[in-house]
Amino acid sequence: MRSLLFGLAVLLAPVAPVLASEVLRISAIPDQNPERLNRLYGLVASELSDQLGVKVRYMPVIDYTAAVTGFRRGDLDLVWFGGLTGVQARLQTPGALVLAQRDVDARFRSVFIANRPALQGLTPFSSIDELSKLKGKRFSFGSESSTSGRLMPQFFLAKAGVQPKDFSGGQPGFSGSHDATIALVQSGAYEAGALNEQVWESRLKEGKVDTSKVLVLWRTPTYPDYHWVAQGNLNKRFGAGFTSKLQQALLNLSPDQPRQAQVLELFGAKRFIKAPVEQYASIESVGRQLGKIR
Amino acid sequence: MTPAGQMLLPVLVLLPLLWLLPQSIHSGGLDLLLQFWLAALQPSLDPQVLLSALRGLGITLAIALWSWLLSLLLGCAGGLLSSGLVSQLLWGCQWPAAVIKRLLALPRSLHELLWGLILLQLLGLQSSVAVLAIALPYGALVARVTADQLDALPVRPLEALSSAGAPAWSALFTALLPPLWPQLLSYGGYRLECALRSATLLGIFGLGGIGADLRLSLQSLQFHQVWTSLWCLALVMLLLERVVRWLQQRWQHPLASVGQRGRELVALLLCLGVLLIPSAQLLELSWQQIGTRWQWPQALPLWDIAGWNQPWLPLISTTLLLTLLSALLALAITPWLLVLLCPWKGCRPLLQSLGLLARLLPPPLTALLMLFVLKPGLLPAVLALGLHNAGILGRLLLESLDARDCRASQALQLAGAGPRRSLLVAGFNAVARGYLSFGAYRADVILRESVVVGLVGAGGLGVLLLESLSSFAWIDVVPVLVVYAVLTLMGEAAADAYRRRLLQGHLPLEGFKPAIGP
Numbered sequence: 001m002r003s004l005l006f007g008l009a010v011l012l013a014p015v016a017p018v019l020a021s022e023v024l025r026i027s028a029i030p031d032q033n034p035e036r037l038n039r040l041y042g043l044v045a046s047e048l049s050d051q052l053g054v055k056v057r058y059m060p061v062i063d064y065t066a067a068v069t070g071f072r073r074g075d076l077d078l079v080w081f082g083g084l085t086g087v088q089a090r091l092q093t094p095g096a097l098v099l100a101q102r103d104v105d106a107r108f109r110s111v112f113i114a115n116r117p118a119l120q121g122l123t124p125f126s127s128i129d130e131l132s133k134l135k136g137k138r139f140s141f142g143s144e145s146s147t148s149g150r151l152m153p154q155f156f157l158a159k160a161g162v163q164p165k166d167f168s169g170g171q172p173g174f175s176g177s178h179d180a181t182i183a184l185v186q187s188g189a190y191e192a193g194a195l196n197e198q199v200w201e202s203r204l205k206e207g208k209v210d211t212s213k214v215l216v217l218w219r220t221p222t223y224p225d226y227h228w229v230a231q232g233n234l235n236k237r238f239g240a241g242f243t244s245k246l247q248q249a250l251l252n253l254s255p256d257q258p259r260q261a262q263v264l265e266l267f268g269a270k271r272f273i274k275a276p277v278e279q280y281a282s283i284e285s286v287g288r289q290l291g292k293i294r
Numbered sequence: 295m296t297p298a299g300q301m302l303l304p305v306l307v308l309l310p311l312l313w314l315l316p317q318s319i320h321s322g323g324l325d326l327l328l329q330f331w332l333a334a335l336q337p338s339l340d341p342q343v344l345l346s347a348l349r350g351l352g353i354t355l356a357i358a359l360w361s362w363l364l365s366l367l368l369g370c371a372g373g374l375l376s377s378g379l380v381s382q383l384l385w386g387c388q389w390p391a392a393v394i395k396r397l398l399a400l401p402r403s404l405h406e407l408l409w410g411l412i413l414l415q416l417l418g419l420q421s422s423v424a425v426l427a428i429a430l431p432y433g434a435l436v437a438r439v440t441a442d443q444l445d446a447l448p449v450r451p452l453e454a455l456s457s458a459g460a461p462a463w464s465a466l467f468t469a470l471l472p473p474l475w476p477q478l479l480s481y482g483g484y485r486l487e488c489a490l491r492s493a494t495l496l497g498i499f500g501l502g503g504i505g506a507d508l509r510l511s512l513q514s515l516q517f518h519q520v521w522t523s524l525w526c527l528a529l530v531m532l533l534l535e536r537v538v539r540w541l542q543q544r545w546q547h548p549l550a551s552v553g554q555r556g557r558e559l560v561a562l563l564l565c566l567g568v569l570l571i572p573s574a575q576l577l578e579l580s581w582q583q584i585g586t587r588w589q590w591p592q593a594l595p596l597w598d599i600a601g602w603n604q605p606w607l608p609l610i611s612t613t614l615l616l617t618l619l620s621a622l623l624a625l626a627i628t629p630w631l632l633v634l635l636c637p638w639k640g641c642r643p644l645l646q647s648l649g650l651l652a653r654l655l656p657p658p659l660t661a662l663l664m665l666f667v668l669k670p671g672l673l674p675a676v677l678a679l680g681l682h683n684a685g686i687l688g689r690l691l692l693e694s695l696d697a698r699d700c701r702a703s704q705a706l707q708l709a710g711a712g713p714r715r716s717l718l719v720a721g722f723n724a725v726a727r728g729y730l731s732f733g734a735y736r737a738d739v740i741l742r743e744s745v746v747v748g749l750v751g752a753g754g755l756g757v758l759l760l761e762s763l764s765s766f767a768w769i770d771v772v773p774v775l776v777v778y779a780v781l782t783l784m785g786e787a788a789a790d791a792y793r794r795r796l797l798q799g800h801l802p803l804e805g806f807k808p809a810i811g812p
Contacts, residue, residue: 021336033514034507035343059419062510063500065764066414073418073589088766115322128565138669144764172752174760180662187323189665213322290766 022237023055024048024246027070028080030062031146031178033195033283040266047259051249064145068202070094077234078246083108083147083225084292091284095232097243098277100250101224102269105257108225112158112217113182118191124217131160131218132168140173140190142181145292147225147283149178153194155286156220164181179203186214198268201291224279228272247274297726298718301629304733307622313352315674323666326515330632330663332339333517337525347507347523351530354503357421357496358489361428365489366482368429368438372398376437377444379470381464395441402434402786403779405742406492410501411763412775421577422584424501428492432485438472439481447473482705483538484616490534494527495656495746502577505656512659528654539693604758606777613754613781616675616744621762623736625730628688629722637713645688652685652745661747675747683736683743690732694725731796734789741785745778 028041041058051055059076061067064085070076072092078099081089090092090096112131114122123134134157142149154164164172173190175181178199184194186207186209195205203209234243250272255261264271287293295303338344374380381391401409410427417423447470455465497505504523511519541562545555627655628645635641655663657678666675703720711719745756755774762770 030510034510038346062506066500070419075419113654138339179514184665187666188320294767
């Protein structure tokens with residue numbers, strides 16, 4: 001009997017109420033390695049906590065869909081979304097606000113890359129129509145919900161008359177991340193792929209790309225991408241004016257202060273700027289065209 | 295054909311695979327693969343990485359522990375309710391048990407990953423999602439096994455007690471618990487190992503734990519960080535498997551003093567109980583939230599006909615082909631390696647460590663590694679699923695070979711037969727039925743698992759599912775889930791029929807010693 005009671009007590013332990021003062025829960029779509037994500041958002045959390053005087057907690061999420069779902073359900077308060085996921089999240093969450101973007105995000109690009117030995121006839125081109133040369137090739141996007149690794153590349157491919165079923169095998173691959181796309185195209189598993197221009201440039205700079213094996217075929221025109229999205233109820237929960245204080249804190253991050261400089265460097269940005277919400281109308285319409293927003 | 299012959303036959307699967315090989319191989323990623331294996335020697339010891347890996351491991355273990363416990367509770371209750379014997383005794387008729395048995399097939403029909411993705415939508419981001427996602431299908435599985443075992447027990451003692459006037463419940467416990475108990479203990483230990491593997495896999499798809507570290511660091515090619523997580527996971531997995539096996543062996547035979555097993559069991563339960571509270575805290579588990587945070591997605595078009603407009607034939611046939619090839623591959627690998635290598639002394643340790651490695655790497659990650667040297671398509675997917683399951687089947691094979699009566703092979707060797715011949719004749723013939731029946735059961739699991747390797751471009755239902763989930767297109771998600779469930783139930787029935795024929799009426803459990811022994 002005693003062991004039965006003990007068992008019952010153990011089972012009921014998780015029912016004890018969690019004493020929670022309001023905590024600002026921040027998160028981000030996972031587009032980097034975990035060590036870097038933890039470092040970056042640990043810094044962001046302590047910076048915001050110091051500036052705003054509230055508890056800030058980084059909630060790691062490793063799936064784009066899970067990040068959008070968490071935001072819709074109110075489990076996350078402030079999330080660093082990509083273009084598409086941000087629009088998905090705001091459409092599913094009434095009242096959500098766009099707070100800021102990086103200086104680079106208003107004019108973001110993707111690059112199409114190809115394996116040199118496999119596609120010897122292909123040279124870099126400047127006209128979008130030449131994307132049709134990728135028909136019948138093994139082609140990989142990044143993650144299913146990535147704006148720069150999937151949505152916009154697929155949009156530009158469609159403009160050039162290339163549908164996903166035109167690739168070798170009747171479908172494109174989804175490598176899961178920008179780094180994996182580079183690796184899989186460089187190795188020749190896929191003959192071509194598309195990814196985030198910023199990641200491409202920084203891997204080039206770090207010397208992690210073998211340019212004798214991979215080349216850039218084409219750079220896309222610009223489009224808006226990553227941005228911070230916040231819940232609409234923060235003023236109610238944290239006090240009047242909290243949302244604008246939060247926005248200011250993001251916009252004020254400056255390279256002159258050591259910790260803030262580290263944050264900016266890890267984000268690959270010089271500073272954060274205001275993000276006009278209208279600019280994402282184009283992403284929404286592309287998302288609807290390609291069936292990623294229903 | 296001799297049983298040993300049947301065991302070696304699945305190797306024919308190599309013919310189509312070898313035929314696929316030349317057109318899918320490429321050498322471009324050999325250096326990457328080499329880097330990956332070299333990194334095993336130098337896992338990253340950066341405190342941040344190590345801390346994150348340990349924390350992730352803690353969460354994975356906590357998920358495994360809680361989901362395992364819940365599944366056993368659900369399973370025992372469900373098993374009692376769906377056993378014809380119990381039903382007859384309590385209500386005087388068998389149909390309630392039959393109905394409950396049918397109903398329990400539903401939670402079982404979906405892979406725990408699919409449960410996780412569904413529950414994530416319904417319950418939001420919280421770790422109870424992962425716990426429930428494993429507990430529901432596992433619970434239904436344990437229930438089925440318990441019911442099968444209950445109905446296979448001799449009914450005489452029960453009848454004797456009942457006719458002597460014992461109340462129904464006490465008659466049940468007195469007559470059935472003692473013979474059932476050791477079997478359930480042994481099976482329960484095996485389920486804990488499965489729960490650990492499932493919890494790791496769920497992490498890969500964003501439901502918390504070390505799977506997250508594994509996937510993100512592999513995708514960003516940080517191999518040293520990948521190995522930090524892998525070594526931690528390997529250590530825990532090995533330890534768990536050893537402890538479970540040791541306890542199973544210890545409790546299988548009567549111990550020296552009466553009641554010793556009971557005392558040891560209570561001690562073990564206490565240890566587990568002490569672990570449960572901190573792990574609930576680590577997970578921030580809260581049952582209230584499960585009740586209150588339930589939320590149906592808005593405007594869920596459950597019965598909209600438009601979602602059913604999919605090219606089902608190629609989708610289903612790809613999924614089935616993938617399942618069949620992987621299952622055969624998983625069956626063929628270990629017996630053949632044993633036959634080829636058995637004269638060599640290092641054979642067993644080699645197979646054991648290869649098996650551990652195969653079980654350790656979740657299939658989606660193996661698939662990504664495969665792409666470093668193979669072109670996308672069916673082959674990398676088959677290899678990823680096949681190797682992982684070969685690791686699981688292989689361990690069972692090695693253990694059942696150890697557990698068998700060795701006098702026959704000793705006699706053969708004394709008579710001058712070589713190690714190969716004695717392994718084939720005395721070893722394989724003795725364990726083949728058990729092995730093949732596990733294989734049939736495993737094929738059924740592989741069908742459920744085929745959803746997880748969608749990412750290598752092999753096609754099939756998994757790709758469609760992940761794509762429609764990432765578009766929040768419920769209209770497409772529901773039909774895929776229904777088709778998956780139907781396929782799985784059919785697969786389960788087929789596997790059962792095969793096993794029944796193989797064992798002529800006696801259904802053993804996977805991971806369950808007495809069934810394979812002599």
